[in-house]
Each structure stands twice: as structure tokens, then as C-alpha cells.
Amino acid sequence: MGTNQAGTGGNVSGTAAEATTRYQRTFPGRADQVRQVRHELARHLAGCPAAADAVLIASELATNAAVHSASQGQFFTVRCQADPGHVRIEVEDLGGPWQPRLPGDRPHGLDIIGALAGSGHWGIDGDQAGRTAWARLTW
Numbered sequence: 001m002g003t004n005q006a007g008t009g010g011n012v013s014g015t016a017a018e019a020t021t022r023y024q025r026t027f028p029g030r031a032d033q034v035r036q037v038r039h040e041l042a043r044h045l046a047g048c049p050a051a052a053d054a055v056l057i058a059s060e061l062a063t064n065a066a067v068h069s070a071s072q073g074q075f076f077t078v079r080c081q082a083d084p085g086h087v088r089i090e091v092e093d094l095g096g097p098w099q100p101r102l103p104g105d106r107p108h109g110l111d112i113i114g115a116l117a118g119s120g121h122w123g124i125d126g127d128q129a130g131r132t133a134w135a136r137l138t139w
Helices: 014-018 031-044 051-068 109-117
Strands: 021-028 075-083 086-093 122-127 130-138
Touching (some): 021 031, 031 051, 051 075, 051 130
Antiparallel strands (some): 075 086, 086 130
16 A cells, blocks of 8 residues: 655665665554554664664654544555665654643653654644654764
8 A cells, every 4th residue: 555665775774874765655544554664664774873763753653643643544654764864754644633742741752752853853744634743863
């Protein structure tokens, strides 16, 4: 259901670490698909210094899309672009109502993403009609 594209060779190892690689795939909007997102991104980013953090971020974003957006029961799309020195992860969903965290509530997945990516290196673009959550990691 969708495409799986990986630029030069499908992972970021050896000489591929010096070239841009891209990954994109559309997944069914179910929580059980998050495991597949982790597996495919880990394989795509093999050899990338930020692979573990990128996979964790993708997992959190995919979970939000599959569980907390209008993509639930529909679909969401994961994209990853790795360039020399940085990687960008995106998850696009079908939007839906936004429910901000209550003051004093426990940390959530977006807090993890903020801690890993750092201020100004992650965000959410869009509205109820569709959102893209993204993060950029550098090394």
C-alpha cells in the first residue's frame, strides 16, 4: 500500500553516508504498523550515527498518527531523508482535532522528540485537515 523508496542502495552505510538517501512509505492507520515503521527505518538508516534516535522519533510520530489522528483506520505516510550530517523524519497524517497536553500532565511522545531533536529542530505543520510532524537530527 504505497511506496518504499530508498535512494542510493537503501541504507546509510559506507559511501552512502556521504550521499542523500530517501525513504517513503504509506502505512495502514493501525497501531500494529508502528513496529514495521521501526523495522524499515532501522534498516534504511543502518550505519547512520543518529539511527537509534531517528527510529525512536519515527515510532513516536507514527504512533500519534495511527492512534491520535484521523489517520486511525485510514493511513499515514512516513518519510525520511538522510544527508551528510543530518537526517529529517516526517510523518504525515489526516489531521483531526488537536488536544493539547494539560498543565502538569506527564511527559508524552512529543516531549521525547523535543529532547532528542532540540528546540527549533522539530515541529508540527498543518491543521485538522492534515498534519506533518517532523524532526531533524544532526551529528
